[in-house]
Structure formats: C-alpha cells, structure tokens
C-alpha cells in the first residue's frame with residue numbers, strides 16, 4: 001500500500017521534476033541622481049513565470065539579452081531567492097535547502113568558471129571529489145568518461161588560467177558532471193566556442209541525456225544548439241514566458257512570412273508596394289516581408305518595373321528570424 | 334569526516350599557493366626587517382627614557398618588536414589575504430559559484446586562511462625573528478612549552494582575525510564599493526592589534542579599551558604568552574579571551590552571511 005503510494009508520488013515528481021508557479025524576481029535598483037541622493041526603481045527580471053520540466057527532458061530556454069534567463073537559473077540553483085511564487089526542483093525548495101540540492105544539480109555558467117584559476121585542472125576535480133563526496137570508483141569512472149569524450153587528457157595538468165576559452169568550458173562541463181547530477185543547468189555553455197568544439201559539446205550533452213537521462217535546461221544565444229539538442233523550447237522576454245512548445249511550433253508561427261531581399265542601384269526610401277512591407281533598410285539593400293503562401297513572382301515583377309533593381313534573393317523563415325520577430329512584436333505591443 | 338578532508342585539502346592548497354609567491358614573500362620579509370630595525374631603535378629610545386614601560390623591560394620590548402614584525406602577516410593584522418579575494422568575488426558576482434556548492438562558505442574561507450597563515454607564520458616569521466635575535470638581545474623563552482603555548486595563542490589569533498575580516502568582506506554585499514569599510518578596519522587593526530606599539534603602554538581608558546577589543550587577540554595576546562607574562566590561570570584566561578572573541582565573531586559572521594545571501598544580489602549574468 002505504502003509502496004504503491006510512494007511510486008505514485010515518485011512518478012508525479014518525475015513528471016514535474018522542475019516546477020515553477022508564478023515565480024517572480026524583482027531587483028531593487030538604486031540610481032545615483034546626485035550627491036547622497038538616489039532614486040529607487042524596480043526591475044522585474046522574472047515576471048510570473050510558470051512551467052514544469054519532467055525528469056530526463058532537455059529543454060531550451062531562450063530569449064534576448066536581459067530577458068531573465070540567468071536570473072531564472074540562479075533561482076533554480078538556490079543562490080537567488082524568488083521575490084514571489086513557488087519553485088521546486090526534485091521536490092526541494094532551492095533557496096531554502098541550497099546545500100542539499102547542490103549535490104543533485106550541476107551548473108555551468110558559460111561566463112564564469114567553477115574551476116580554480118591557479119590550480120591545474122585535475123586539482124579542481126580532486127576538490128570536487130571531496131566536496132561532493134563522490135565515491136572513489138564513481139569519480140574515476142565519470143572523470144575517465146569526461147576526459148575521453150571532451151578530450152581533456154592533455155589539459156589535466158595545465159593551470160586553468162592558461163586554458164583557452166573553449167578548453168576551459170569543456171573543463172567546466174566535466175566539473176559539473178563528476179557527481180552524477182540529476183539535473184544540469186547550462187547557461188550559455190557554447191559561448192565563444194569554435195565550430196568543432198561546439199559539435200563536441202553538443203554530442204556529449206546528447207549522449208549524457210540519452211544514456212543517463214539527465215534533465216537539462218539549456219540557455220543559449222546560438223539557436224543551432226537548440227535545434228540540435230532540444231525538442232522543447234521556452235522563449236522568455238522581459239521576464240515573461242512568451243512561448244513554450246516544440247521547436248517546430250516556433251517555425252510554424254514564423255512560417256507566415258518569407259523575406260525578399262533586394263539590392264537597388266542606390267539608396268532609396270523604403271519601397272512602396274502593397275504586396276509586401278519593408279522591414280529593414282540598409283543602404284541600397286532592403287528587406288521585404290510577404291505572406292509565405294504568396295508567390296514571389298508578382299512582387300518581384302512589380303519592384304523590377306518601378307525600381308532600379310540590381311539583385312534579389314528570397315529567404316525562407318529561419319528560426320532566428322522567427323525569434324527576433326517574436327521579440328520585436330513583444331516589444332512594440 | 335568527509336568534510337574534514339575537504340577543508341584540509343583546501344588549507345593545503347592555500348598553503349601551497351602562498352608558497353609559490355616567492356617574490357612577494359621575500360619583499361615582505363625585507364620590509365618587515367627594515368621596519369623592525371626602525372621600530373627597535375625607537376623602542377630603545379623610549380625604554381631608555383622610561384624603563385619598564387608597560388611592564389616590559391628593554392629586552393622584552395625588543396622581543397615584542399620582532400615578534401610583531403614576524404607575526405603580523407600570519408594574523409593579517411593589516412587585513413588582506415582571503416578577504417581581498419572574497420570581496421572581489423562578491424563584487425564580480427563569482428560568489429554565485431561558491432554559493433551553489435555543497436560546502437560551507439565560511440568554513441571554506443577559514444580553511445583557506447588557515448593555510449595562508451600557516452605558510453606566512455613560517456615564510457614571513459622566521460627570518461625577521463632570527464634577524465632580530467642576532468642583532469639585538471631578546472628575551473626569548475628557552476622552554477619549548479612556552480613556544481607551544483604561544484603557537485596555540487597564534488592559532489586563536491588567526492581565528493579571531495579571520496572572523497573580523499569575514500564580516501568586513503560580507504559588507505561588500507551591501508556596499509559594493511567596500512573599500513571604505515576595509516580601510517577603516519585596516520586602520521583599527523594596525524593600531525589595536527598592538528602591531529606598532531604594545532597595548533600595555535597606553536595608559537587609562539585607551540589602554541583598557543585596546544585590551545578588551547578583539548584585535549588584541551592578534552598580536553598582543555600571543556606576545557604576552559611568548560614573553561612569559563601569561564602562565565597558569567593567566568594563560569587560560571588569555572585563551573578564553575581569544576576563543577570567546579573567535580566564537581562570537583564567527584557567529585556574527587554567520588548571521589551576516591545568512592542575511593547577505595537571503596537578500597543576495599548576485600552581480601552580473
């Protein structure tokens with residue numbers, strides 16, 4: 001009877017491994033307006049966000065600069081206390097039981113390092129070994145695996161401050177995984193990486209998620225990270241969740257329009273045609289959006305007849321454009 | 334048990350790290366020795382004028398000079414050490430990383446500071462002390478038990494010093510530009526630790542005050558133990574005095590940390 005109940009609550013908590021209910025974070029910012037005088041104002045970094053992530057899912061968490069992504073992740077690790085709402089990770093309230101949760105989560109902040117600058121990489125791992133009280137065999141096994149897959153072998157004896165950005169990032173990802181975290185928060189883990197390193201890191205994360213069903217929340221400005229890793233994506237803007245669904249859904253939203261890029265002979269005012277609207281002008285180049293269902297031919301013919309056309313191309317909506325349009329719409333509405 | 338090993342590893346790492354700063358150590362030793370000479374001749378003039386000032390004879394006074402020069406780095410009487418690093422981490426927001434680790438922030442930095450102090454006691458202490466003993470007639474104890482008692486007092490002094498600097502560093506959470514608080518603390522520390530002049534020689538209320546403030550646990554207290562001024566119950570009450578400040582200030586530091594991390598505003602993305 002009891003076990004049955006346990007199993008039930010277990011599976012419920014698995015379905016809502018991460019759960020946010022109207023979570024808010026308000027920063028009180030003071031601006032100096034003069035000698036000894038300052039003005040206070042509020043920044044709503046996270047504004048009533050709710051979502052759940054089941055165990056084992058890999059979710060993309062994207063949005064423009066200052067949207068509130070890092071703030072959300074900080075609350076999920078417990079280092080920031082929400083100003084409002086309810087937040088649970090593995091049933092734990094992060095800010096209340098930060099240390100207990102710490103053993104079950106892994107974090108990579110791409111812009112910071114968990115490694116110790118003045119120590120060889122391997123020494124940082126040894127400290128992690130003690131800090132997370134990882135059983136020796138487990139530690140060896142995880143370290144060997146990370147060293148192999150992230151190609152850290154030649155770097156182990158190098159002091160961290162001498163590592164390149166990409167090397168350090170791989171080192172950081174390994175550091176976050178030595179203690180077998182159930183959930184991994186990645187805040188821009190591919191920032192500054194070259195193409196080859198990115199591919200390596202992505203492959204590694206995909207395997208990790210597949211083999212160990214580690215839950216992953218991934219923040220990035222590189223949408224190909226999301227395209228290759230996440231089926232589900234959440235878009236946040238100005239602290240609000242503006243989209244939560246499959247990546248393909250995002251395509252559909254944006255599939256409404258295609259873009260015609262035209263090069264004119266010289267700089268001209270925005271082209272005036274009723275079949276399309278100009279979305280951007282850059283010198284003699286202009287971008288026009290038109291319904292995806294329409295043929296481009298009549299539009300091109302009209303422009304060619306009325307304007308000194310030099311060159312043109314038609315662009316299908318890509319996810320990047322879709323998202324920047326979503327951001328733009330949000331900003332103007 | 335497992336945590337003990339972690340903090341031991343952290344302390345060893347800090348010790349090794351300070352051991353690599355050879356130039357800084359040499360420069361520090363040089364400065365302390367020169368400064369010791371200047372102070373020694375000043376003290377000689379003072380004690381010629383007023384023998385038994387503060388209850389010390391001249392040999393004891395000179396011992397005090399060299400002891401203070403050898404010891405002040407270890408007990409960080411002028412601030413610094415882990416404090417600068419912690420302040421920098423709070424200012425840049427890297428503190429976020431320390432906070433999500435399953436390690437105790439205060440214990441972690443205490444371990445770091447113990448490692449540093451252990452190195453600086455040897456690296457910065459032995460040479461000035463030996464130099465002083467060669468050039469001047471000092472009143473050093475021959476009894477190893479007194480030296481041992483002295484080391485205990487030094488360890489307690491390091492704990493008090495750490496506790497004070499930890500509170501100072503935590504202030505950065507509120508005053509992002511913590512330089513003011515830190516400078517004030519440094520000034521107070523230089524004076525009230527007895528680093529320049531033994532607190533014994535200050536008459537009246539100032540002397541009384543100096544002797545009950547926590548900073549006297551840094552240099553004055555270990556010096557009195559080494560000079561044989563504290564034995565038996567006197568020694569125990571010196572230890573009790575130091576330990577009380579250490580425990581009290583560590584507890585205050587903990588509360589301040591709690592308050593800071595509650596309303597923590599971690600800087601940057």
Ligand SMILES: Nc1ncnc2c1ncn2[C@@H]1O[C@H](COP(=O)(O)OP(=O)(O)OP(=O)(O)O)[C@@H](O)[C@H]1O
Pocket residue numbers: 027028029043044045063064065066067068069070071072598599600601602
């Ligand atoms: N410590 C702080 N004090 C005041 N405001 C802050 C603080 N930290 C973040 N903010 C504000 O909160 C908002 C969200 O910041 P956050 O770092 O979460 O954005 P982000 O989505 O991670 O952006 P980016 O893509 O640039 O990393 C921003 O407007 C930022 O200025």
Ligand SMILES: [Mg+2]
Pocket residue numbers: 069070071187602
């Ligand atoms: Mg960010």
